[in-house]
Amino acid sequence: MSPIIVGPLVAAGLSAFLALVIALIDRVVNDYGEVTIDINGGKRSYTVRGGSPLLGTLAAEGLFVPSACGGRGSCGACKVRVLSDVGPHLPTEMPYLNPEEVSQNVRLSCQIKLKKNIDIELPEELFSVKKFSSTVESIRELTYDIKEVLFKLDEPKAIEFVAGQYIQIVVPPYGEIKESVQRAYSMSSRPRDDGHVELLVRLVPGGIATTWVHKYLKVGQKVELVGPFGDFQVHDTPAAMLCVAGGSGMAPFKSMFYEMKENNSFPDKEIWYFFGARTTRDMFYLDELRQLEKDWPRFHFVAALSEPKADEAWQGDTGLITDVLDKYIKEKIGKDKGLEGYLCGSPGMINACINVMTKNGVAERDIYFDKFA
Numbered sequence: 001m002s003p004i005i006v007g008p009l010v011a012a013g014l015s016a017f018l019a020l021v022i023a024l025i026d027r028v029v030n031d032y033g034e035v036t037i038d039i040n041g042g043k044r045s046y047t048v049r050g051g052s053p054l055l056g057t058l059a060a061e062g063l064f065v066p067s068a069c070g071g072r073g074s075c076g077a078c079k080v081r082v083l084s085d086v087g088p089h090l091p092t093e094m095p096y097l098n099p100e101e102v103s104q105n106v107r108l109s110c111q112i113k114l115k116k117n118i119d120i121e122l123p124e125e126l127f128s129v130k131k132f133s134s135t136v137e138s139i140r141e142l143t144y145d146i147k148e149v150l151f152k153l154d155e156p157k158a159i160e161f162v163a164g165q166y167i168q169i170v171v172p173p174y175g176e177i178k179e180s181v182q183r184a185y186s187m188s189s190r191p192r193d194d195g196h197v198e199l200l201v202r203l204v205p206g207g208i209a210t211t212w213v214h215k216y217l218k219v220g221q222k223v224e225l226v227g228p229f230g231d232f233q234v235h236d237t238p239a240a241m242l243c244v245a246g247g248s249g250m251a252p253f254k255s256m257f258y259e260m261k262e263n264n265s266f267p268d269k270e271i272w273y274f275f276g277a278r279t280t281r282d283m284f285y286l287d288e289l290r291q292l293e294k295d296w297p298r299f300h301f302v303a304a305l306s307e308p309k310a311d312e313a314w315q316g317d318t319g320l321i322t323d324v325l326d327k328y329i330k331e332k333i334g335k336d337k338g339l340e341g342y343l344c345g346s347p348g349m350i351n352a353c354i355n356v357m358t359k360n361g362v363a364e365r366d367i368y369f370d371k372f373a
């Protein structure tokens with residue numbers, strides 16, 4: 001055989017051999033065997049195969065820690081306190097942890113790999129989080145980029161939640177997307193409608209879950225949901241609620257308002273709802289909310305356009321929602337029972353509203369929010 005042919009054959013054989021050795025070393029080195037996860041001082045315990053991130057390993061056992069980004073380390077939702085030694089914090093965890101959390105060894109469960117037995121602490125309400133199946137009952141276009149999706153639960157009463165909480169949609173692989181992902185969406189339906197879950201989903205260009213919802217999801221399709229999660233909910237105090245949303249940030253408020261009205265819950269609370277949009281193209285549920293305002297004296301609805309077009313017939317407020325909020329707090333809203341902030345939408349809008357509220361005397365500890373990022 002000529003050396004011209006032998007040379008490449010030897011090289012190919014060598015690299016195949018090296019690949020085999022690397023694969024074998026990887027299997028031996030990364031074989032952590034069985035490890036035990038001990039939760040809340042022995043209240044729950046799982047013996048599992050080591051080597052995978054804590055978040056996914058717990059999910060495989062039916063215990064769902066929140067994960068708004070599906071384990072990519074970009075939401076900070078999957079925090080757990082680890083009581084045993086799992087090594088120092090990773091650079092990917094640090095942006096989501098405050099100094100107190102770092103000192104308590106709070107970790108992002110999607111970032112820590114299970115290599116040995118581990119002791120963790122979890123809020124007990126996570127024990128009742130479930131994965132359940134549903135069928136898409138309707139899909140309605142609210143604006144050019146927001147869809148209202150109604151899921152009928154395959155098993156009625158499969159989920160019990162408090163108005164304001166969110167669920168995670170399990171997005172199956174589709175098109176170029178080869179792995180299933182989960183994303184968080186606030187429930188816009190009322191808890192008392194125990195046969196359905198409704199979500200408002202805004203299309204993020206190039207986004208995995210929202211492209212699937214907007215372009216692939218069809219009525220009649222089966223969808224898995226995981227939840228409920230979150231502590232965004234109405235607080236039982238007499239303080240007036242200053243609620244601010246933009247876009248699909250409407251979702252948890254829709255659930256809260258209709259639930260409060262139907263149950264006459266928190267009867268001492270006045271509710272001020274500020275909804276900001278750029279133009280009328282971005283507005284939705286206007287008629288429903290104006291009707292709610294007529295039917296329910298303690299509910300006040302303020303819709304504002306920041307960039308109204310000259311030819312738009314717009315009767316409401318204009319300007320940035322932060323400026324409108326500032327004006328109303330200063331001039332129109334009674335403060336005798338105190339004020340609380342409730343915010344939902346983009347991080348930028350939320351931070352700007354917190355700024356306006358605190359400058360007007362609302363204590364930061366009385367401002368609650370869900371950042372959609």
Ligand SMILES: Cc1cc2nc3c(=O)[nH]c(=O)nc-3n(C[C@H](O)[C@H](O)[C@H](O)COP(=O)(O)OP(=O)(O)OC[C@H]3O[C@@H](n4cnc5c(N)ncnc54)[C@H](O)[C@@H]3O)c2cc1C
Nearest residue numbers: 068183184185186200201202207208209210248251372373
């Ligand atoms: C507690 C919670 C509740 C939420 N509730 C809702 C809800 O009710 N309705 C809703 O529409 N969304 C909601 N979100 C946001 C939602 O979970 C997803 O992050 C969002 O829909 C984008 O998912 P994706 O898979 O399409 O985009 P990805 O594939 O995750 O992201 C694609 C790209 O877009 C960027 N990106 C991600 N999210 C946004 C965003 N919101 N705006 C602009 N760019 C973004 C990413 O950084 C990335 O570069 C919520 C988020 C949280 C944490």
Ligand code: FES
Nearest residue numbers: 067071073076110
């Ligand atoms: S799941 Fe989002 S950071 Fe861990």
